[in-house]
């Protein structure tokens with residue numbers, strides 16, 4: 001792989017130090033507000049006994065909390081190995097090591113390698129990958145009951161913020177880039193893969209969209 005999909009490009013941004021900081025913050029303060037919203041959405045939809053697929057889950061606090069709330073098992077896909085040590089520690093502390101499979105795999109590059117799951121989550125991930133339709137389309141194709149994703153709001157402020165962030169990473173010689181996606185583009189990818197929006201929340205910086213398969217959302221005939 002080359003360019004910004006090269007794991008080496010991501011490792012310079014999502015470093016072991018970054019991972020350690022995420023794990024420390026979660027131990028001290030629990031979930032951040034956005035991640036807590038994702039968990040609430042999933043729980044409201046029903047996750048008892050569900051299988052979870054998290055893409056780009058970092059140290060894994062999101063799927064760990066879904067497991068605490070009744071999900072059966074989780075698979076996490078990551079591009080980089082820098083989170084593994086902290087993720088393993090958090091899992092061991094929670095006594096959940098056997099319920100989570102962690103894989104280093106780019107879903108967009110190899111969708112057939114990943115089994116579908118009841119619930120698919122991408123928290124702050126589509127903004128970190130250049131091929132939106134490849135990644136989100138593959139994720140949507142693997143969601144049996146629910147997909148929840150979060151992404152930066154598309155407005156001049158977030159676009160300016162990303163431009164500054166991308167300028168700094170370019171100056172540092174790192175290939176990683178962040179992206180602000182128009183919501184219409186996100187919805188088009190979901191719909192093209194058989195999902196319909198099932199609720200959204202817009203914060204000052206982040207948006208959350210939930211979507212369900214059309215077949216699951218359709219009313220049953222009388």
Ligand SMILES: C[S@@+](CC[C@H](N)C(=O)[O-])C[C@H]1O[C@@H](n2cnc3c(N)ncnc32)[C@H](O)[C@@H]1O
Pocket residue numbers: 010014022055056057058059077078079080105106107108122123124125128129135
């Ligand atoms: C901003 S971090 C978010 C981490 C975590 N979800 C959170 O909210 O704290 C984005 C993560 O997505 C991962 N990522 C981006 N594209 C991916 C892909 N195609 N497959 C798997 N992971 C991916 C990156 O490696 C990075 O760890």
